[in-house]
Amino acid sequence: MAEAITSQQRAVELIPPGHADLPGLLNNIGSSFQCRFDRTGEPSDIAEAITSHQRAVELSPPGSADLPGRLDNLGNSFSRRLERTGDLSDITEAITSQQRSVELTAPGHAELPKWLTILGNSFSKRFERTSVLSDIAEAIASQQRALELTPPGHADLPGRLTNLGNSLQLRFDKTLSCDDLRIKFGAAKHWATVLHRQFPASPETLIAFETASISSFTLQAAAAACAFRRPDKAIEWLEQGRCLVWTQFNHLRTPLDNLRVSDPILAHRVSDISKALESAGSRASRSSTQAPMSEKVGAEEEARSRIYLAKEWDNVLDTIRSTVPGFENFLLPPSCTSSLQNLPDLGWTIVINVHKDRSDALAVRAGLDKPIHIELPGFSPEKAEKLCVSLTRDLVDSKLRMREVVADEEDGRGCKPVGSSKGTVLRDVLAYLWKEVVKPIFDALELSRSPSELPRIWWCATGPLAFLPLHAAGLYDKSNSHNIFDYAVSSYTPTVTFLTNRVRNIHRAPKDASGLFMVSQPNTPGLSRIPGTTKEVRAIQKRLAACEVRQCILEGDAATIKAGLKAMDDYSCVHLACHAIQNKVEPLQSGFYFHDGPLSLSTIIKKDLNLSDEAVHLAGGMLAAGYRGVVATMWSIRDQQAPQVAGDFYEYLLAEGRMGIDGAKAAYALHHAIQKLRTRCDNSSTSLLTWVPYVHIGL
Structure with a gap:
């Protein structure tokens, strides 16, 4: 960076006064100084940035197409210095430059919504320091205009909705105007809806629902319903609020079995559009203002594609609800009844x-x-x-x-x-x-x-x-x-x-897929040894062989991701005795450590497994992958006792001459295994820590 600045300064020194390229060079050197300030925090760098941007603006001829952008850069430099010094005059200078930038920008210019957003944010910053209502009014006006000019599906739409919501919240805190709270809530809900529909894989979707107060509002609404002796409404509202997040985690998976019976063509359309939306949403969006032109074009094409798919999704749902008997409420939030x-x-x-x-x-x-x-x-x-x-x-x-704590350090x-x-x-x-x-x-x-x-x-x-x-x-x-x-x-x-969806749509795995796929990773590269996994799967293997249950084991370097995914297709049940990681920030990147790396939940879910029985370890995401139930642990387990629990668990599942593994008995099997473990322990705190973490989730 230092060499770049030196070269740019040398270019400015050598270019003759009045040269047409001088304002552009000054603008570039100002941006370089600001970039270095962002990394070092050196006050002299932001001062140099402001000086260079000011000269670039002064030397730009009236009517220059580059002048609005240079004014915006000058305003940004003043705004950055404000964050460092807190000097109110800097935000005033920033607003002056940004207002002039907006005034000089032609209607329909692609950058106008961005510059309006930046101007609104500057007014909002000044309001936070002065509490002058005219500033927050200007902020809201600019941000609303920016939203009006932002096309549907644009990558910056969620952020602009957030900015407007924040400004409305600031004004509400000052004035207690219910109108501001209503508009803010509506903007946040719109943000959540846009992300959920057009960017379903974005990790910001859950943040959007949280910002929209969906979670806390749902709990409050249910509490109010209980106060009025309306438990039916409480259930209804809780299901609506909580199902939003679960649908996001399920990644657009839909219950299509019954629809396939009634109308296979529409079911096929729903499946195709769902997968297309899933694929489009899994491609992380990038800010168009920072990307090269080729990527900007690609991002815009993807945005248009998402908009088209979202409309197709709405149309096919309307068709199903209006033309297929018994599907009037297909994929709508459930009533209590x-x-x-x-x-x-x-x-x-x-x-x-x-x-x-x-x-x-x-x-x-x-x-x-x-x-x-x-x-x-x-x-x-x-x-x-x-x-x-x-x-x-x-x-x-x-x-x-x-x-929820990251596991790879332990x-x-x-x-x-x-x-x-x-x-x-x-x-x-x-x-x-x-x-x-x-x-x-x-x-x-x-x-x-x-x-x-x-x-x-x-x-x-x-x-x-x-x-x-x-x-x-x-x-x-x-x-x-x-x-x-x-x-x-x-x-x-x-x-x-x-739970009701699992009961209604329950199906058994094909006979040729019945059986148990096991993974044992006692020596995963780069992670601690867990030798008990070998004993664990050997004991299970012996029990399965005695009952003539089909099985497959991948151990050590044979347990690759590719081999594991293939086996998941071929076997109805899975037992994973290995390290696992729970990623709190990006839940779909949670997964299991195979020999050649982690197998993520997002990869498992995309396999669209047609499964019905039981999986062991790592919980909620495996339900989304299609398993009827999961046995997991809330915290770490003893390597020496895990084989005992697993052995007792399968002993119950395979008892009484049952043919194959009966996943419907999994909860009872875990109860049986834990009771046996408790008989070998006392009621000390250490013993409680040993068996309490085991849980069953699902049907």
Whole structure:
């Protein structure tokens, strides 16, 4: 950078005064100084940038097509110095230059929306420092005009909607005008809708829904419905809000089995458009202002293609809903009545809404015409947050980690070796969950202790409660215990709709795909050794062979990504005994470590697996890939005890002369395996850390 600046300065010195290229050279050197300032923060660099940009503007002839851009660059330099010094005169100078830039720009110019956005942002910055209402009014006017000039599908549209929403929020905070809040909410919802439809793979989609307050507003709406004794509305609103995020995670996957029976041609169209939208959305968008011209053209073509596909998507859905009997609500958010249809026969699905206003449980099961409403006065999101913080700290102190922490820095099975806990944090968390959440629900549902056959419970929690081990709630004394295992077999579900869709569309894998595919990676290159995986799969292999169950094992360097994907196509069940990574920032990049690298969820999902049975380890994304259920762990597990749990799990699945692996029994199999592990342990904190992390998710 220093050499570039030196060369540019030398060029300016050598060019004769009045030369037509001088303003352009000065503009370039100003940009170079600003670029270096952005990296070094050296005040002299931004001062030089401003001086060069000012000279470039002064020497540009009136009417020059380059003058608006040079004025915009000058304004940006003043704005950058403001961030460094806080001098209010800099933002005033920036606004003056940017206003002149906008005034000199011809209507229809491609850069006009961008310059209007920058001008609006500058007015917004000054308002934050002065609270002068005329500034925020100018900011909103400029940002609204920029939005009006931005074509549908443009890569910068979400950002411009965000800027307008932020400015409206600033004015609302000052004036408490409901109109500003209404417009801001509408802009944020529009941003979320645009991203969700036209850029479905963008990681900003979830941020958009969060900005639109979809999540928090949904919880508040459900709390209000419970206050008015309308549990049906609470279920409906929770499903609508939570299904938005789940649909994003499912990556446009749609339930087409029934539609194929009624109208295979329309089903084929839905599938084709869905895959085209998925493919278009998976290509990360890039700001058109920074890309080369060839990439700008390509980005615009992709934007137009996405717009066309989005219209096609809407048209085919309208056609299905208006012409195919029984599909009037196809892919629409479910009503409470439809949510209560096709629930599993053997148990309860319990949705728990946690909001600062109140906390409630909503219990549904097959045969009920409305949810059972159970108030939870002793629980709150603040308490849930405190429990999460305490548990996380205890796991860290015990050399464990929660599932959202990146795993590639750690040892053990996807993380550090399990340590021990001398405290009572986990026991206290489980006791509090039992007393204030689980036991009040069981009492209201009149569930008895130690029934002849344990019913199923599907937990669907909201807010911070979703990160706590409801499935293990109970009182664990040194010599006795009173806990959830005496009452029911627990599973989790992301939404009620997910569960009903699985019941309604359940299908068995073809006979030629029945069986278990196993991966063992005891010595993954670059990661810690987990030798117990070899013992684990060998024990399973022996059990499968005795029952004549079809199987495939990939071990060591044979366990490549390519070979693994092929086996996933050929086998209905998967057991992955290997390191895993959970990517909190980009969930679809979570995955499993094979010998030649990580196999990501996005890759697995794109395989469009037509599966029905059970997968072991790493949870929600595998449901989106097509598996009916997943056994996973909330934090690290002991390498020496994992083979015991796996052996007991498959012992149950293969018992009673069953032909093949019965995935429908997976939750009971895990319950059986954990109960056996508990008999080998005591109720100490260290023992609790050993078996509590195991969970079943799905049907």
